[in-house]
Amino acid sequence: MTVTEAVAGVRGQVLLGDDLLTLRCLQDVDAGAMVDGDDPDQVRWLNDGHPSDLARTREWIGRNQHEWREGGPRRNLGIVDRATAALAGMVEAHLALPDLAPGTVNVAYGVFPAFRGRGYAARAVRLVCTWLGAATDARTVVLRIDADNAPSLGVAQDDALVRAGLVRVGPGSDGLVHHALPLRRVARVVLVCGPAGSGKSTLAGRLERDGFVRLSFDEEAWRRGHRDHPLPGPVAAEVHGVLRARLVAHVRAGRDVVVDTSFWSRASRASYRALVAPLGVVPVTYHLTTPRAEVLRRLAGRTGSGPHDVAVPARLARAYLDGFEAPTPDEGPLLLVDAG
Template sequence: MDGSTVIEDPPVLTDGVVTLRCLTADDVDALLAGEDDDQVRWLSEGHRSERPPTTAWVAQNRAQWRDGGPRRHLGVLDAATGELAGTVEAHLALPDLPRGTANVSYAVLPAWRGRGYAVRAVRLLRRWLAERTDATSAVLRVDAANVPSLRVARDAGCLPPEPGPDGLLHHVLPLREPARVVLVCGPAGSGKSTHAARLARAGWAHLAFDAAAWAAGHREHPLPADVAARVHEDLRARLVGLVGDGVDVVVDTSFWSRASRASYRALLAPLGVVPVTHHLVTPRAEVLRRLAARTGAGPDDVVVPPDRAAVYLDGFEDPTPDEGPLVRVPPA
């Protein structure tokens, strides 16, 4: 069987925030109560679930583990409360996918959305697939109109998507590779810290230039050149240490110039890591509106005078695909 495993009991996997375990009959009520229009549209082909077939489906999932079938389905639980928050599945032998590719799908119940649980579940399942199967990659197949699911694929660290023959966007997630690094790129006010924080909630280590400068007592833009150099030096050292430990990292600074992005790529190249640039493509008017509303309340709220904001925007060098992997992130 493609991507086969030895027959084993279903695992229990956790990262301390979510726990994955096989569903039981006791989960049926939560599954039915948590089904909403989005799940019906994207996962159930427009059909509402009913108790008898849902109960049978839960039993079939356990049987797949017991009998060595191709589907590896697990419930996603909130680790603190034990409540069911969603589901995640790897199909190890989907007929229309290449040999060695596991199809990964997921769903989060409405009450638990927006917490990064789907990304955490995908990353836990990815680790299990790498350790316990002969699959070499996973693919997340997502409808182009399913914006939340597109974000999951992006934040889980998938490669930039390509159109599939089924009309869906195929996001490939290699199973065995070095730690991943995302360079969050955009001018002040573009939403970099919000985007990086979403990745951090999903388990990425977060290195933030503004937070480091604020902790060192600096409250104004721009920083003196020598101070900025020291902050970057510290971030780079911490980045190398984290990547060396196999930790996925999001680096949150402006990366306003092609040269700044190239310097981080050169730093990571000896470690076998090719960073992905996430470019925040927020419109100029929105950036200026956000900056005008700042009050200096914290590292993500440092006041930027209008003339300085204009300099930042006019001097910003947009990243291009020839630099390396690039994901354009629309305004939040």
Template sequence: MTVTEHATGLRGDLVLGDDVLTLRCLRDADAQAMVDGDDPDQVRWLNDGHTSDLARTQEWIGRNQREWRDGGPRRNLGIVDRATGALAGTVEAHLALPDLPPGTVNVAYGVFPAFRGRGYAARAVGLLCTWLGAATDAATVVLRIDADNAPSLGVACDPGLRRAGLVRVGPGPDGLVHHALPLRRAARVALACGPAGSGKSTLAGRLERAGFVRLSFDEEAWRRGHRDHPLPAHVAAAVHDVLRARLVAHVRAGRDVVVDTSFWSRASRDSYRALVAPVGVVPVTYHLATPREEVLRRLAARTGAGPDDVVVPAELARAHVDGFEVPTPDEGPLVVLGRG
């Protein structure tokens, strides 16, 4: 049975991270680093006994790019060392591995020799599990490890993964040692993030049609009779208070929610994340990285016909776009849409 994403059709560049690693979709330019990072362990455990070559690796990256774009079951991410920007390995979530129980995702990983011994594999698994719990209907992650693969068995003993619930299940029917990590099931929250004119309302509408409750700052302000932006600070604060209260109520009731507001600063995004953290919800940020010129063109064409068409003066529009704080992967699961 295939595990599915909650936001099918809203696929972009997935980026996850912390203060040490960034996980991102693989790029064509990663092929040489992958070939250079090959060694006997990689060949034995990940490459089915085949030594990597550039042409085959490029073809493999292309297949993975298509999997992300088309919603295929194999989702590979590059593990990037944040300090140097170097590719340090890969991690994969397989959403439809045969013979696994329904709702189970297989996770595999490999770290290049120069980066081993730093805990990168365990960090990457933890980050990937955060996304799986927040953005899919997966219930369990399984690590399937050969009994002779001591480094991977070491990852399964990582204290952080153990605290998260990873346990050794035992030998599986495939002859590998299975370790299972239950994912917390909770309501899902999407943060539609971008300056006015970037396409947030269109994205939020698509999620609403997929079953999410939509909470819109502009619609609430319009309902209260406000037609001009920016709103006075006390009015904006009151609107956010309403959205925050509704968000918590819906999440506690188990409903999926998309919050449609600019989230122009990290502080604003963090404030909404903090609201749902006590109930185990990790929001996914969908960043509308629409080009600046296109955003300004859309805003210039507005007529004030409704809450999603509020007129923004040209000078204010430029200030909003130029002052926008772009979300970063260390904030939490991040999907970048419309870049370029």
């Protein structure tokens, strides 16, 4: 593959979104909507002239699910209308398309007839480009569009994409019109999110071994002599202040960073996102979706032997879980990781 993700061995369900759309991995139940959304334009531009049928579509979805699980190069996402939860189309990032330069990702898209004319394709491309810049080492996105495909060419004229640097680079050897978007990235930042006992530190350690600088709330608190959680408000704010200052310094130096703390609230995640936004960085949230029973089992076995083994009474453990505000895709790129 010419493009890799931040941690190639970590698999999960990617969720991206804004106020109108959610992009998610395709599911078996999407097959019917995909067949129903077929029309002559879909057949001509995306299906190589072959009308969709249910059996082939189900097989295609299965292949895509396999590629997500196994780290294959084709990453398809369903475009879902948030207001109705209806599947509105698909968008694909191909991480290793032959004949493209190393570090280049091909992005393709299609919107069903009932949802056309609303700007959904351009929004989906923007969201995918944000994910690629935040979660992979991709350097360029390319849109390859047939010169006769006027609606798709319109996506390449989207104001936000043009402001981000999307430009027409001319016809390619494949006979398609190529548009290229450079992914300007200073550094990658991962926010590891989950309640105590969900496996955050284990995941952060994997990122650290892959070259990320790890900033740990629990380790900094332990170093300062704090053995009981939760910390008093002023103390927690002081520890976060240290992490925030180090995060900015590392990002300015071009280093990839993983922040290892619970990020239990939407506000806490937003504050760290706002901190690095002026530096041109969009963090990816890795949300560990460890089952509640497993979290409680792990916490019950803690002995207080170190920063990642702080004892948590059962009552407090349940309160942590009950008060946890799960991240949503409209906050920014999100990966749901099953660490059960």
